[in-house]
Amino acid sequence: MGKPAEYYQRDRRLHPPAHAPHYKTSVTRSPQKALISLENSISEITGPRFGHNDIGANDNDLLFNFATPGESPIGERIIMHGRVLDENARPVPNALVEIWQANAGGRYRHKKDTYLAPMDPNFGGCGRTITDENGYYFFRTVKPGAYPWRNWVNDWRPAHIHFSIFGTAWAQRLITQCYFEGDPLIPKCPIVQSIPDPEAIEQLTAALDLNATIPLDSIAYKFDVVLRGRRSTLFENRMEGN
Numbered sequence: 001m002g003k004p005a006e007y008y009q010r011d012r013r014l015h016p017p018a019h020a021p022h023y024k025t026s027v028t029r030s031p032q033k034a035l036i037s038l039e040n041s042i043s044e045i046t047g048p049r050f051g052h053n054d055i056g057a058n059d060n061d062l063l064f065n066f067a068t069p070g071e072s073p074i075g076e077r078i079i080m081h082g083r084v085l086d087e088n089a090r091p092v093p094n095a096l097v098e099i100w101q102a103n104a105g106g107r108y109r110h111k112k113d114t115y116l117a118p119m120d121p122n123f124g125g126c127g128r129t130i131t132d133e134n135g136y137y138f139f140r141t142v143k144p145g146a147y148p149w150r151n152w153v154n155d156w157r158p159a160h161i162h163f164s165i166f167g168t169a170w171a172q173r174l175i176t177q178c179y180f181e182g183d184p185l186i187p188k189c190p191i192v193q194s195i196p197d198p199e200a201i202e203q204l205t206a207a208l209d210l211n212a213t214i215p216l217d218s219i220a221y222k223f224d225v226v227l228r229g230r231r232s233t234l235f236e237n238r239m240e241g242n
Contacts, residue, residue, distance in 0.1 A: 015195075023151065062099075062123065062124065062142070067123070077140070078143045081221075087229025094131060095131045095167065174235040178206045179204055
C-alpha cells in the first residue's frame with residue numbers, strides 16, 4: 001500500500017447549501033453571483049502573528065478567568081478537550097484555539113443579547129489556548145444553555161460552543177461550532193439541518209468522554225478538529241471547502 005497523498009479532493013456533498021430557506025438569514029446572506037477565488041497577499045500570509053506570550057495562565061479555564069476570587073460560574077462544570085489534526089490524522093502543534101459561548105442559562109455576554117436569562121457575573125464566556133506537540137487542547141467551562149432565536153416562531157439553538165482555530169497568521173483562521181452528544185434539539189435546529197450529510201453533523205458533535213472526567217467535579221466531552229481533507233470538520237467560514 002502506497003503512501004497517502006498530501007491533499008484530498010473535497011467532497012462538497014457534505015456542505016450545506018448557501019441558500020437554505022428554513023434558515024431564514026441565509027436567504028439574504030447567500031451569494032447571488034458565482035464565487036471567485038482571491039489569493040492571499042504576502043502580508044496576509046506572513047503576519048500579523050500571535051505569540052505564546054499572549055496566552056495567560058488561566059485563559060483556558062472559563063471557570064476562573066472572569067470570576068471574582070473565591071467565586072465560580074453557575075452551571076454544569078465540564079471539560080472540553082480534543083486534538084487538532086490534519087487530513088492524515090497527524091497532530092497540528094502550536095495552533096491557537098479560541099472558544100466563546102453562552103452561559104448556563106443560554107445568554108451571551110454581549111450588549112445585543114436580550115434573551116431573558118440572567119447574566120452570570122462570574123462567567124465571561126470566552127477562552128483560548130495553544131495546542132501542544134500532540135495537537136492536544138483542553139478547556140474547563142460550564143455547559144452552555146439552549147436559547148431561542150428569531151428564525152420561526154419557536155426555534156431554539158442547541159447547546160453549542162464556538163471554536164476558532166488559527167494557523168501561523170491571522171488570515172489562516174477557521175471557525176466552527178460543536179454540539180453535545182444526546183441533545184434532542186440538534187435534529188430540530190434549522191441551522192444544523194441545513195447540513196446534508198448526517199456524518200458531518202456527527203463530526204460537529206462532542207462525544208461524552210467519561211474516561212476524562214474529574215470525579216465529583218467535571219464531566220468531559222471530546223471534540224477533535226480535522227483541518228482539511230475528505231472528512232474535515234465543517235467550517236462555517238469555509239463553506240466552499242478547504
